[in-house]
Amino acid sequence: MTKKKRITLKDIANEFNVSIATVSKALNDSYEISAKTKSKIQQYAQKHHYKPNSIALNLQNRKTKTIGVIIPNILNHFFTKVFVGIEKVATEKGYNLITCISNESYEKEVSAMELLKNSALDGFILSIAEETQIKQNFSHFQNTINQGIPIVMFDRVTDEIECDKVIVNDKEGAYNATNYFIETGCKNIAIVSTIHNLSVGKLRLQGYKKALQEANIPVDEALILKVDEFHDIDTLLKIVLDSKKVDAMLCLEEDSAVSTLRMVCSKGYKVPEDISIIGFTNGVLPRHVTPAITTISQHGIYLGETATKMLIERLENEDSETSHTTKVIKTNLIERDTTKPLPY
Amino acid sequence: MTKKKRITLKDIANEFNVSIATVSKALNDSYEISAKTKSKIQQYAQKHHYKPNSIALNLQNRKTKTIGVIIPNILNHFFTKVFVGIEKVATEKGYNLITCISNESYEKEVSAMELLKNSALDGFILSIAEETQIKQNFSHFQNTINQGIPIVMFDRVTDEIECDKVIVNDKEGAYNATNYFIETGCKNIAIVSTIHNLSVGKLRLQGYKKALQEANIPVDEALILKVDEFHDIDTLLKIVLDSKKVDAMLCLEEDSAVSTLRMVCSKGYKVPEDISIIGFTNGVLPRHVTPAITTISQHGIYLGETATKMLIERLENEDSETSHTTKVIKTNLIERDTTKPLPY
DNA sequence: GTGAAAGCGCTAACAT
């Protein structure tokens, strides 16, 4: 099997002893070219599987129809779902995705951005790495924007950068969940956070506090469990369960919800009779553990779709210097077996 | 904030009233250029963040340092892990990833390949969509290879295409699992397959049969459950549990292992005392359900790394027309609570 | 030591 080299305009031009320009025009169905020339060239091109060299086109247009995607952690189910949404819309609109995983690292995020920019893409869709949110160093984003490359941020965003954003209504999600606890008779509501460094973590905490305040329940800092490299979740849970009366726990992401459920059960509490649990992110895990965990769905796929549409919209209307917008995706509560039913 | 347009060689040349060629050589540290010219140009370039336009470079080199990745389903934990491995090595070696999801569809696979080829990449890493394996139509792969674009296939492969491959030792994995059942006293071993259309599904079935035959246990076709659009898993499981004596079940992927566990428990069987269960794919789910499921790990990350190394190896040694190789990744059994311990 | 020119594949303005 011999390698068929890709055929170019030049090859076709030689074949018919016409100029390259004629071939180009013929293939683009220009009115300048006679019908019969057009048809013979088009036929020949078809037969020989002519495909324009898109690198050459890109050089000319300074457009690549490529979107750079940077995701903090693809093993996180929420991000996987967002990615599915991004991929779906991108493919529909004929865009390619070029993807890096920042692995929550600032270094990696910066270098990924460099790498991707070097391969020339039209814009970015990204969610900020945890380390970057801690460092609060966003200059690589600003530089990118200054170079004329638009960014759409999703989920983990920052006010410091002006760009299009798609976020989840985290505050409201936590607020609603906390209210749900309150309405089903819970009063001592703990919160388990592994993500207090993230913008989303902070918003969720705000929503929790707001609901408590509205219900005239004092915020007890001892019930706010911050899991980090120095404080593992099991220890924190044990301490609070042994020292405090707790009848509900709001977990700020999927994995800690599962861990919390385990610990609560192993301590002999009945779920949801003694302790109710709600967790953020409606992944596979909460649905499959026993009892199945009530979750707050963030509609990852829809979020990804929305972000991609926003970016493509901006790319294809560069003339219109519209200002940047932030879209908010509503969460909703998916009731399962770790919460009591609402009273009617 | 004004848009700083990207600076080009031409801009620098104008700045110093030298030719573009001189600038190019200076930046490439050519011996032809005087030390002082070099240093002033290099400094200027640095200060103004000169970055070569990689599209122009690509045009010239016909290399893009970009790898196309096609994954059947990113929501499948195994593929997500493979993707992590691919991404890791690609980034290390300075390659970009341009990714599509075939969604198990033949159409989408073909068009994804077209889309990706148009954006000019150096090679592909892919796993074949289910529908494609059913159709057995692989000409899009052959065409790509004929165009001089190498492919590395992973996990789901076909003998019909000659290319580099990385596969899991599926047959041996199923063989070992089945033997494990036999050694722990099981005799009536069922198999639950949702993937009999896939190459990997067939291999796993072979391993199962081989182990049975070696142990002189007759293969009972009624114990081979093929789940498909017409036969849902719950019904098949009920029928076999009601009509047959079963003391072990080998599930060919993650989700059906979880479903099987549920059904077996809900029928009142004790796991593993009455019925043992082993499932392929060591994802989050099997580890977190109760009881935790014994699984066969396919080392997805390592597989992804291996595939990527193979492709880059081939890309960077195009001269050496080495023949194609197939690497086999060993599986191993991760014992949890759905199997009895081995007797010593 | 520096520059002019060709070429990578293609398009588009401008001849003929």
Added chain:
DNA sequence: ATGTTAGCGCTTTCAC
């Protein structure tokens, strides 16, 4: 109706 030319940004002979 067809061809010529320039140019996208860069590298690489080959002259000077």
